[in-house]
Amino acid sequence: MSSSISFDISSTGASANGSKFVPRVAKLLIRQIAIDTPGLLVCSSRGVVPHLSRDNVTRTKGIRWIHVPFESFLEHKPPVPTLQPQQGQSPRINSFLRFPEEEYVLSVSLRDPADRREMPANTNVFVTANCIRGVRKVTPSDWRSYMLSCNPDVVFSLSDIPFRTPPYSQKRLTKSIERSALWLADMLSTADADEDLKSTPANIFVQMAGGVSVPARRAFAESLVEVLHGKEAESVQPLKCLDEGVAGYVFDMASVCRKEVQDFSPNPSTIASLFQASLSALPPNKPRLATSACGPHKMLCLIRDVGIDLFDTYWAQHAANIGVALDFSFPAPALTGKHHLGHNLYDIVYARDFTSMTSNRNININPPAVCLCPACSPSSTPPPNIIRHSSVDGQRPSVSSNPPYTKAFLHHLLHTHEMSAHSLLAMHNITVMDAFFTGIRDSISQNNVSLFEAEVQRFFEMYREDTDDTADDDQSLTEPNVFKAAEKAWSEVDLLRGKGRLARESERENAESATAANEVSKKAME
Amino acid sequence: MEFEVIHRCPTTRARVSRMRLAHGETVLPTFMPVATQAAIKGLTPEQVESLGVTLILNNTYHLNLRPGVDILKVAGGAHLFEGWRHNMLTDSGGFQLVSLSKFTTITEEGALFSSPFTGESTILTPEESISIQHAIGADIIMQLDDVVPSLLQGPRVEEAMERSIRWLDRCIQQHESSGKKTSQNLFAIVQGGLDPNLRDRCLDGMLKRKDQVSGYAIGGLSGGEEKDVFWRIIKQCADRLPQDRPRYAMGIGFAEDLLVCVALGIDMADCVFPTRTARFGVALTHSGPMNLKLGKYTKDFDPIDSTCPCLTCKGGTSRALLHHIVTHETTAAHALTIHNIVFEAQVMGRAREAIIARVFPDYLRSFFAGYFGDRGYPEWCVMALRSVGVDLLENSNVPLVPGAGAKWEYSGAIEAI
Numbered sequence: 050m051s052s053s054i055s056f057d058i059s060s061t062g063a064s065a066n067g068s069k070f071v072p073r074v075a076k077l078l079i080r081q082i083a084i085d086t087p088g089l090l091v092c093s094s095r096g097v098v099p100h101l102s103r104d105n106v107t108r109t110k111g112i113r114w115i116h117v118p119f120e121s122f123l124e125h126k127p128p129v130p131t132l133q134p135q136q137g138q139s140p141r142i143n144s145f146l147r148f149p150e151e152e153y154v155l156s157v158s159l160r161d162p163a164d165r166r167e168m169p170a171n172t173n174v175f176v177t178a179n180c181i182r183g184v185r186k187v188t189p190s191d192w193r194s195y196m197l198s199c200n201p202d203v204v205f206s207l208s209d210i211p212f213r214t215p216p217y218s219q220k221r222l223t224k225s226i227e228r229s230a231l232w233l234a235d236m237l238s239t240a241d242a243d244e245d246l247k248s249t250p251a252n253i254f255v256q257m258a259g260g261v262s263v264p265a266r267r268a269f270a271e272s273l274v275e276v277l278h279g280k281e282a283e284s285v286q287p288l289k290c291l292d293e294g295v296a297g298y299v300f301d302m303a304s305v306c307r308k309e310v311q312d313f314s315p316n317p318s319t320i321a322s323l324f325q326a327s328l329s330a331l332p333p334n335k336p337r338l339a340t341s342a343c344g345p346h347k348m349l350c351l352i353r354d355v356g357i358d359l360f361d362t363y364w365a366q367h368a369a370n371i372g373v374a375l376d377f378s379f380p381a382p383a384l385t386g387k388h389h390l391g392h393n394l395y396d397i398v399y400a401r402d403f404t405s406m407t408s409n410r411n412i413n414i415n416p417p418a419v420c421l422c423p424a425c426s427p428s429s430t431p432p433p434n435i436i437r438h439s440s441v442d443g444q445r446p447s448v449s450s451n452p453p454y455t456k457a458f459l460h461h462l463l464h465t466h467e468m469s470a471h472s473l474l475a476m477h478n479i480t481v482m483d484a485f486f487t488g489i490r491d492s493i494s495q496n497n498v499s500l501f502e503a504e505v506q507r508f509f510e511m512y513r514e515d516t517d518d519t520a521d522d523d524q525s526l527t528e529p530n531v532f533k534a535a536e537k538a539w540s541e542v543d544l545l546r547g548k549g550r551l552a553r554e555s556e557r558e559n560a561e562s563a564t565a566a567n568e569v570s571k572k573a574m575e
Numbered sequence: 576m577e578f579e580v581i582h583r584c585p586t587t588r589a590r591v592s593r594m595r596l597a598h599g600e601t602v603l604p605t606f607m608p609v610a611t612q613a614a615i616k617g618l619t620p621e622q623v624e625s626l627g628v629t630l631i632l633n634n635t636y637h638l639n640l641r642p643g644v645d646i647l648k649v650a651g652g653a654h655l656f657e658g659w660r661h662n663m664l665t666d667s668g669g670f671q672l673v674s675l676s677k678f679t680t681i682t683e684e685g686a687l688f689s690s691p692f693t694g695e696s697t698i699l700t701p702e703e704s705i706s707i708q709h710a711i712g713a714d715i716i717m718q719l720d721d722v723v724p725s726l727l728q729g730p731r732v733e734e735a736m737e738r739s740i741r742w743l744d745r746c747i748q749q750h751e752s753s754g755k756k757t758s759q760n761l762f763a764i765v766q767g768g769l770d771p772n773l774r775d776r777c778l779d780g781m782l783k784r785k786d787q788v789s790g791y792a793i794g795g796l797s798g799g800e801e802k803d804v805f806w807r808i809i810k811q812c813a814d815r816l817p818q819d820r821p822r823y824a825m826g827i828g829f830a831e832d833l834l835v836c837v838a839l840g841i842d843m844a845d846c847v848f849p850t851r852t853a854r855f856g857v858a859l860t861h862s863g864p865m866n867l868k869l870g871k872y873t874k875d876f877d878p879i880d881s882t883c884p885c886l887t888c889k890g891g892t893s894r895a896l897l898h899h900i901v902t903h904e905t906t907a908a909h910a911l912t913i914h915n916i917v918f919e920a921q922v923m924g925r926a927r928e929a930i931i932a933r934v935f936p937d938y939l940r941s942f943f944a945g946y947f948g949d950r951g952y953p954e955w956c957v958m959a960l961r962s963v964g965v966d967l968l969e970n971s972n973v974p975l976v977p978g979a980g981a982k983w984e985y986s987g988a989i990e991a992i
Contacts, residue, residue: 095900102909104622104886121899125873129895134876145876147892181903401646423621427658430625436884436917438627438924441581441591441931443600451621454658457650461613461642468617468905 054079054202054252054296056336060494061356069333070325072352072493072501077336077359079154079202079252082113086336086358087348087493088486090114090156091479092163092366095121096130096146099366100471103147108423109476111483114154116340116361117142118161119195120178123185131198140200156203156254157196158299159187162340163363165303171209173228189235196236196250203296207232208256210304222262226269229258230291233273237294238284252296254338257327261305261313266326274330297336300324300357302343317347321354328355344390345377345485346514349505352489365482369474371539372463373532374406374456375481378418379488380504381511389531390515392456394474395538399460405453406477422480424473425453466542576714576760576789578821584935587963588813588840591930594821596714597758598654598662601630603821603842604926606833606919607664608850612637613657615916616850617909620658626885626916627924630662630714632845635707636671640691644710652712664845665713666825667704667746667764670794673722681721683738701745709755717792718746720764725798732768739766740780747787760789762823765812768795769804778815790821797826797846802979806835806959813840829981830859830922830946834939835959837926849919853911856901857984859918861945865894866984867911872898885917936965943967946982953980 054077061073077084091098091112098106098115106112122128133145142157143150159178168184169177175186189207196204209228211217217225233255239248255273259266273292277285288294305323306315313319328337338359342348351357368375368391375391392399392406407420419426428450454473462470492501515532577595584590592603608615608623611634615623623631633653642656650656654663672679672686678696679688685700704719719742721735743763750761763781767773781791793812796805809824813836816822821842827833828846836844849859856868858879865872865879875894879887887910900907922942929938939960943952951974957967967973 095904096896097900097904097906100905102617102622102886102906102913103890103892104625104913105619105909108621129874129899132874132876133893133895145893145896147890147896400642401649403650423619427619427621429660430621435625436627436920438920439602439927439931441593441602441927442627442924443593443602443629451658451660452655454619455650455656457642457646458613458656458658461646461656465612465637465641467612467614468908469614469619471905472617472619472909 056297056334058334060496069328070321070354070356071498072489073356073358074490074493075336075358079114081151082154084114084154084359085486085490087352087489088114088359089479089482090116090154090338090359090361092361092363093117094161098475100369100468100475102472105423105472105476106148109479110421111479112153114156114359115148116162117146117155117157117201118164119157119159119199120161120185121180123178123180123187124182128195131195140202142199142201145199154203155201156205157199157201158205158256159192159207162299162301162361163303165307170211171228173231176207176209176232189232192232193236193238193250197248200251203252203254204236204250205299206236206253206255208258208301210256210258210301211260217260222260222265225260226258226265226272229256229269230272233291233295234281234285237288237291239286249294253294254297254299254336255295256299256301257324259323259327261315261319261323263322263326266323267329270327270330292331295335297338298328298331300327300337300339300351300355301341302339302347303341306341306343317350317354320347321350324351324355324357344514345379345512346509349379349489349508352493353502353505360486362479362482365478366475368532368535369471369478371532371535372459372470372474373478373535374459374474375478376407377481377485377508377512379485379508380492381508382418384511387513388511390512391478391531393531393535393538394456394459394470395463395535395542396460399456402456402460404456406456406459407481420453420477420480420484422477424459424477425480427451427454463539464542578789578819580818582931584838584930585933586936587838587939587960587965589837589926589930589935590840590842591927592821592842594842596662596760598660598714599629601662602927604837604923605630605843606828606849606923607632607843607845608916608919609634609845609847610657610659611847612641613653615912616854617905617912620660622913623659623916624661626913627920628661628916630664630843631659632664632666633657633711633713634668634671635665635704635711636668636675638665638711639668639707644707647712648710652710654712662715663713664715665708665711665717667717667719668699668707669704669719669722670825672699673724681735681738683741685719701742702749705746705749705753705761709750709753709759713759715760715762715790716750717762718743718764718788720766720794722766722795723768725769725795725800727768728770732770733773736767736773736777739764740777743781743784743788747784751787761787762790762792762821763788764792764794764825765816766795769800769808771808771811774808774811775815778812782815782817785817785820788820790823791816792823792825793841794825796824802953802955803958805832806839806955806962809836809841810839810959810962816840828919830919831943831953831956831981833919833922834926834942835956837923838935838939838960838963838965849915850912853915854908856897856907856911858897858911859915861918861922861942862949863946863982864984867894867897867901867907869898869984879914880918883914883917883921885914887911887914939965940967940969940971944971944973947976947980948973950982951976951980953978955980 058075130145133141136144209225258269341363343364373391405425580592582591609632685698690697701719708716720739723735767777823843824841827844828848858865872894929935954975
């Protein structure tokens with residue numbers, strides 16, 4: 050339980066008004082690993098970063114912190130990572146997942162923060178989680194013992210986030226915040242009868258409960274700082290209140306951006322008021338982490354209006370899944386016109402585009418922006434690291450840097466359903482996000498809040514928000530959205546794959562052109 | 576191409592050679608992983624290079640459909656298109672025409688088939704195949720051959736063999752007149768089915784054209800024939816092929832097949848097996864295939880093979896973690912593809928090392944003991960290796976297994992297929 054954490058805020062969007070909700074730059078030090086904020090953590094699935102083999106994780110320099118949803122391990126009881134033999138001082142979860150503890154911070158939550166599917170209801174004594182063998186019930190004491198055993202750097206305490214169709218009753222909201230506080234107290238408890246479980250898991254981040262209700266969020270936050278008495282106080286001693294045992298705050302975007310919420314329309318300002326309500330009673334010096342924030346626009350708003358410090362790259366990794374290469378930067382380059390945030394590489398326009406994933410727009414910028422990801426700036430393995438299989442294996446020339454992978458090549462890989470496409474895209478997109486946050490930190494570090502706000506405004510004017518989850522109905526009226534088009538193309542290629550796919554493809558194309566021809570002739574007849 | 580035999584096994588027909596091509600040197604014998612659609616499944620060229628692989632295969636049939644010759648020409652060839660800096664071999668497309676296309680008809684002019692795109696009938700002639708391979712730009716290109724199913728018998732096999740010789744002439748003609756001779760090397764493919772007489776006649780014809788070809792492949796095998804017939808055909812061809820040309824056995828990928836072929840004098844082989852089986856969750860090891868989908872690996876915290884130099888094993892990824900992700904996450908396929916490619920490279924690399932050290936027969940014995948010792952040696956391997964002076968059963972009481980004898984891990988038990 051030695052994993053230390055410190056959080057030093059070096060500059061804020063600097064206001065005389067002393068507001069808690071300003072953009073800020075900080076250094077989060079977990080053990081000896083420094084995470085600069087605003088910054089990123091990378092999502093994983095079943096314990097791995099999707100599409101990235103271990104060496105490609107290493108090649109992607111922006112990956113320092115990986116978030117691990119634990120629920121897939123509930124297929125076995127006890128979960129397999131808890132059985133990992135202890136290797137030196139390494140946390141079991143790092144040993145099991147093979148993310149060396151001197152290089153990677155691991156955080157663990159029970160559920161996948163991006164998973165919005167409906168789940169059977171939680172109760173006072175268990176949370177429901179999902180694994181491929183079905184729904185599993187996890188009690189707060191299960192969770193505590195799993196996390197004590199796995200010992201990740203950061204643990205998300207259990208929260209009662211309702212995963213049923215909203216709206217929720219007042220009663221349900223009250224229950225939700227009460228349970229979340231209770232389960233946090235369980236996690237912090239030092240009064241366990243079992244000697245082995247007397248310690249508490251290292252750094253606990255709490256998911257801020259209260260859904261889309263400002264009063265509920267405020268009430269939850271207040272329950273964290275409320276001084277405890279009697280039995281409650283005993284169980285968490287020497288802590289005076291729950292918040293003293295909390296290392297950071299988590300804001301779940303997936304549950305507030307649900308479209309079904311009737312009396313809440315999620316937009317930057319309503320979301321900011323919710324999160325501000327969560328934070329107003331709490332001390333400002335702890336890291337604030339948002340999960341599943343969809344895209345740079347939302348992230349910039351959360352940084353500007355709430356002072357969020359950390360974001361997972363769910364959105365960028367999803368873009369890699371559907372064949373979108375991100376292409377944007379902060380501060381926005383000096384270009385004219387409105388631009389998409391990325392390229393749908395399925396699009397036929399890229400079939401003969403032999404430029405790198407970021408080189409179309411930036412060509413006029415001086416000096417031209419070069420993406421440092423392993424897809425845009427690939428470099429050969431140094432000869433000593435190349436495996437030699439016999440003593441006569443030839444010495445290879447040491448080529449240090451290679452030409453970038455082209456959009457045409459990625460277009461080809463996507464249409465032939467080659468996995469390498471998604472590996473290259475995932476490395477690229479995570480690197481674009483990393484550079485985006487570096488740009489944000491540089492801008493905030495100028496200690497001039499209006500300068501940062503002006504850059505945010507310029508970014509909004511230059512880039513079109515492509516995945517507006519909340520109010521996208523009117524977008525269908527304008528030109529097709531890159532992300533939606535990519536998603537469609539991705540699912541089509543996926544559907545057609547396998548033997549005989551070319552025939553199926555041409556069949557579909559014929560059918561489409563026939564439909565189009567019919568439309569034309571119909572119009573002509575009218 | 577520069578081709579030089581640098582070591583010979585004093586017992587068997589195995590040899591170590593250096594092959595210098597336009598994109599560097601490859602030491603033989605070697606196994607070539609297959610990048611069907613311009614990528615080794617799931618890996619980047621930097622990764623493949625880091626595994627110590629210097630020669631990969633691309634499929635002409637597939638690249639001709641996607642991205643198509645036009646795009647490859649603009650890109651400056653497949654090497655530049657896919658970012659592969661080392662050597663490459665392309666097949667002629669003939670094999671896929673037969674295996675993937677429903678309506679292929681072979682005429683003297685070429686292979687007539689309906690385009691999978693338009694349904695229109697299209698013809699792939701030997702000249703066209705070579706000119707497509709010129710556009711792809713591989714260091715080694717293959718003649719278009721008339722491929723018939725391995726198990727076919729009768730006059731069609733003879734006709735296909737004769738035609739393959741005539742098509743070789745047309746391929747040579749096309750290649751000679753192209754001006755690509757310095758950067759690309761044409762290999763002939765010996766056909767003739769499972770009939771030793773036809774194979775001999777094909778060898779007669781093709782050996783006459785030795786000055787116009789850089790190497791020889793043995794085709795028409797690995798199609799479900801008896802293993803006992805398979806090795807005899809390989810031996811017959813390898814024995815007659817010239818010493819100063821590389822010899823390539825097409826479609827060979829099982830470890831025991833590779834080592835038998837090397838002992839019989841084969842220098843190169845390719846197969847989708849190691850990369851395909853990786854996607855199905857199977858890791859190849861020196862003690863046999865390991866099916867990581869099986870429940871017995873759930874709590875197994877050892878790496879696949881703690882002595883393996885691949886990134887998966889060296890990084891310590893456990894069988895338990897692989898079991899958790901196989902068939903769910905693409906990275907499981909990546910991890911096993913990396914491992915399996917390194918396994919094949921190790922099998923061949925150790926063969927080179929043993930040949931150089933003049934202990935190749937010992938290597939064969941120790942490999943087979945490790946791989947099959949628990950279950951029995953495939954009879955055909957014992958026979959094949961006896962034919963080149965190595966007796967696996969010498970000082971050994973391992974039983975013989977008739978049939979193919981290949982090893983597979985289907986369930987809890989290791990079984991023979």
